[in-house]
Amino acid sequence: MGVTPPPQVTGRPSSGDAPDGLQAGLKNRHLSMIAIGGVIGAGLFVGSGAGIAAAGPGILLSYALTGLLVVLVMRMLGEMAAADPVSGSFSTYADRSLGRWAGFTIGWLYWFFWAVVLAVEATAAAGILTGWVPAIPQWAWALLVMLVLTGTNLVSVGSFGEFEFWFAGIKVVSIIAFIVIGLLAVFGLPPGGNASGMSNLTGHGGFLPNGPGAILSGMLLVVFSFMGSEIVTLAAAESPDPVLAVRKAVNSVIWRIALFYIGSIFVIVTLLPWDSKAVAASPYVAVLDSLDIPGAGTIMDIVVLTAVLSCLNSGLYTASRMAFSLGRRGDAPKAFATVNKGGVPAVAIWASVAFGFVAVFFNYIAKDTVFQFLLNSSGAVALFVWLVICFSQLRMRRRIEEEAPERLTVRMWLYPYLTWATIALILFVVGYMLYDTEGRKQMLLSVLVAALVLAVALVRQRSRNASGEAAAGPAAPDVAGPGS
Structure with a gap:
């Protein structure tokens, strides 16, 4: 289980396709909106209610602490990605810095997380669409949504970027409008008209009605909504x-989290x-209804x-893209x-979609057993990734x-x-999950799946060492130097 040789710190020409074959088809406006909208997930709109119920107004501290954690992790990832932008991102960096076992393990766990998310989001979308058009069964809506977005991803990366540009744009505009309308209402201006001031922050049991420990419980509920940054x-x-x-x-992640998460929850x-x-x-x-905004439920259904x-x-x-990177490094089928x-x-896309379809299938026939296992066993992946x-980052x-400080x-x-302090904070959250009754099952199942993937990685590495592959070093970097 040796550490791989030092990586080649490389760059890329300012234009053209990537030498790994991927199309450099994402425009600057696509990347900007993906960065801004990437922190606004469905979990913010749907799951924040559980966090508020657990911690009361103190959920603001839960979001602030989790947001700080994300800012620090993104700064570290940004340092590595700006110095060496590659497909596979942190999985590739782990491969080169910690060993093949690390890149393999975290890469497959991350793929597993997002493959399960596909099923969760397809089912959620189908639920909303079925409410609008009940004549079409929910499973048909889930199938249709998956097929349409699979098609856009297969056409070109530019079509993915264009769809995401508009999706993210709607989310950003909606959340900003919500914050502006809410703040006006707080101070008694239209459309609310009745100033509530800050009384709700300290009334109903105080700012921390369930005690300081509820801040950590709130963190467990919100930490995974930040996955995607x-x-x-x-x-x-x-x-x-x-x-x-x-x-x-990376430079904008602070204000994005402060505005979209903390700002809207404050309202x-x-x-x-x-x-x-x-x-x-x-x-x-609930906020829009309290302000007598007509069609509040429909508006939020559209936004969600x-x-x-x-x-x-x-x-x-x-x-x-994670499957593609794993294939490039020999940690997944070459076809990926x-x-x-x-x-x-295309093969990596279809493989990911196939797992998503299987998960959707289990969501309908075995929701409380197989699908619940998939959810719980991927629940702590965000913490493992961080x-x-x-x-x-410590090694890179x-x-x-x-080798190249100018990078x-x-x-x-x-x-x-600060890197070590971040590690300590993440480990503290992991420990609290094991202590917390509701978080323990999720953490234990996630650790179990991680241990199984790690075992496969170590067996593969031992096999490579025996065959002499390890002596040849890691796979070639995904990104070529300026002179290539």
């Missing part, structure tokens, strides 16, 4: 100027009592549907690393400083102290 570093490898795209995304817990049943059921609809389709679209893209005439990894990013930073256009703050 890292997608832009995967997508950047298919853009004309990946370094610039990564730098802009909710300020305008309405945290313990109201309406907030627990659907906090954003957009967020779900966006997450499905991004999830399919992300899973397929092939691209079609449009420069997209840990791997931290340890990879030293190597980049030795460090994005730098982690207070390296290495």
Whole structure:
């Protein structure tokens, strides 16, 4: 289980296709909107009610702490991605920095996470569409949604980018409008008209009605809604100027999280009592209803549907690109690393969709057994990914400083102290999940699946060592140097 040799710190020409065959078809506006909208998931609109019910107004601290964690992890990932933008992102960096076993394990776990997400989001979208057109069965809507977005991903990366541009744009406009309308209502301006002030933040049991420990419980409920922030570093490898795209995304992550997450949740817990049943059921609809916004439920259904389709679209893209990278490194079937005439990894896309279809099938016939196992066993993958990013950055930073310090256009703050502090915070959250009654099952099942994938990785590596492959070093970097 040796560590691979130091990576070649490489760059890429400012234009043209990537030498791995992927099409550099994502425009700057695509990357910008993917970066901005990537942090606005369906979990924010749908799942935030459970967090508010658990922590009360103190959920703001849960979002702030989790947001800080994401900012630090994204800074580390941005440092590596700006220095060496490759398909596979953190999985490739783990492969080169920690060993083949690490890249294999985290790559497949990440693919598994997004493949399960495909089923979750397809089912959620189908549920909304069935409410509008009940004549069409829910399974048919799920099938249709999956097929349409599969088609857009197969055509070209540009079609994925265009769909995601508009999906993300709708989410961004909606959340900004929600915050503006909500803040006006807080201060008694139209359309609300009745100033609530800050009384709801301290009434109904105080700011922390369930005690300080509820902040951590709230973190467990919101931490996974931030999964997806890292997608832009995967997508950047298919853009004309990946370094610039990564730098802009990393530098803007602070205000994106502060505005979209903390800003919108602040509006909710300020305008309405945290313990109201309406907030627990659907906090954003509850706010709009309280302000007598006509058609509030329909408006939020449209926004949630957009967020779900966006997450499905991004999830399919992300899973397929991770499968492509694993294929490039010999950690998945070679067919995964092939691209079609449009420069997209068609086999990797179909493989990811196939697993998603299987998961959707189980969601309908074995929701409380097989599908629940899939959900729970992928629940802690975000924390595993963040840990791997931290340890990879610790090693890559030293190597980049030795070989090509000019590539460090994005730098982690207070390296290495803040990196170690981030590792400690993630491990603390992991430990609290094991302590927490509701989080324990999720963590244990996730650890079980991770251990199984790791065991496969170690067996493969031992086989490679025996056959002499390890002596040849890792697979060639995914990105060629400027002179290629």
